[in-house]
Amino acid sequence: MTEQSKRLLTTLAVMLSAIMVLLDMTIANVALPHMMGALGVTSEQVTWVITSYSMAEAIFIPLASYLSLKFGARKLLLISVTGFIITSALCGQAHSMVEMIIFRIFQGAFGASVIPLSQSIMVQIYPPEQRGKAMALFSVGILLGPILGPTVGGIITQHMDWRWIFYVNVPVGILCLTLLHLFVNIDGRGETKLDWPLIIGMALGIGLLQMVLEQGNEKGWFSSNLILFSTIISILAWIFFIVRSFRTRGQIAPIWLLKDRNLAVSCLIMGGFSLGLFGITQLQPMMLEQLLHYPVQTTGFMMAPRGLTSAIVLIGMASFMDRIDSRKVVAVGLLLCAFGTYLMTKYSFNIDIKWVLLPSIIQGAGMGLVFAPLSQLAYATLAKQESVGGAVIFNLCRTIGGSFGISIVNTYYSQIQQKEWHALGGAITPMNPALQHMAQMQHTTITNPGLIEKVTMLLHQQSAMLAFVHSFGFIMISFLVLLPFILLFKRQKRPIATEAPA
Secondary structure (H helix, E strand, O other): OOHHHHOOOOOOOHHHHHHHHHHHHHHOOHHHHHHHHOOOOOOOHOOOHHHHHHHHHHHHHHHHHHHHHHOHHHHHHHHHHHHHHHHHHHOOOOOOOHHHHHHHHHHHHHHHOOHHHHHHHHHHOOHHHHHHHHHHHHHHHHHHHHHHHHHHHHHHHHHHHOOHHHHOOEEEEEEEHHHHHHHHOOOOOOOOOOHHHHHHHHHHHHHHHHHHHHHOOOOOHOOOOOHHHHHHHHHHHHHHHHHHHHHHHOOOOOOHHOOOOOHHHHHHHHHHHHHHHHHHHHHHHHHHHOOOOOOOOHHHHHHHHHHHHHHHHHHHHHHHHHHOOOHHHHHHHHHHHHHHHHHHHOOOOOHHHHHHHEEEEEEEHHHHHHHHHHHHHHHOOOOOOHHHHHHHHHHHHHHHHHHHHHHHHHHHHHHHHHHHHHHHOOOOOOOOOHHHHHHOOOOOOOHHHHHHHHHHHHHHHHHHHHHHHHHHHHHHHHHHHHHHHHHOOOOOOOHHEEEEEE
């Protein structure tokens, strides 16, 4: 087998593993109502199926650099995928909420190392002059996973059973495990030191931050003592974690690598970009299902073009990624994302399918143009031995940025809906000519309970639609404010000949 063939099969192995793990971030979202009855929990309690996974993933992502040095990249990847397969099967057979949360925590913990390790392996197996191509290919998985999660989850839930959203990982995981065992041979072991104070500070800071972001809006933010005290402890833990990381320069969550300007700017833009991306994927299904009454499966299919367009763009640009200015490509991508989101601010109850698909396709093209060049810029000035640490920080920013996006957008949407409800409701009085005309058209009076119920429903629908529109406008601005940061990137000045060997 030629070197190029081995490289392609290694690429397939790590990409498939990454897609499998990323899919589980969002695949369970559409199945939550079905889990409520099976597990005997409320709508508030069932959200811990998502929260527990994201908390565990965020805590264990920073440990990937240390664990890869301790056990080697290949062995760690095989252990992670094996653990992910087993815990996925356990999640599928869970019969109580306690079981589900425990198994989801372990599933997130095992899956956490897969993404940074996969990205690091891609950086190492491709020569520097083909690194842009490698990041374009890897970004296909990064984008397809969370975007197609609701689509796959909707199809499985509607035609099979919600438990199969977890069971499906077993055959896919076994295929990944086989490919990884045969074609991934990177070791990368080195000297390591276990820093328990850093680990405890990191776990508290990241874990509590994830919990606050996931549960804050539901519990009324700082009116809840749990959220207030968790936020204070998280901030203190983050300060300790960052200061100690810079002082010790260890391999556990190497925040100190952010001294590299390209990596720091890439992480900043990735965090902000994930805010917008996950905000859209959170709001759009809500709008399609709750207001426009799309079935779950149809909603999933409406979300798919965004991910498929991203994949097409990334595959199309992979061959010439290394010959173009990545900074300009990122700028074009952000503008396309902003324009696609601007079109969503024109939504109303009269939109048809093309109004759902067109903005998604434009956003998908923009996302494809952002992810790969941004990944390329992140590693442009890092030595290869720092690639795992760089991937850890880069993916941690992606994960936390997505959590911020979902939390901020949900809070913004709730507040705007309440504001619009009061604004619209203030105009509904017995003297309102439009209300009187509506009553006359239905041959009733404005005090009729049936008419009041119908007006209340219309008020809810209109305030919700206005909240969605304003929220999409907020996301559009979040894409635009990232543009000036592109000017902070610097070109790679280190000659290729000085690159450390893989």
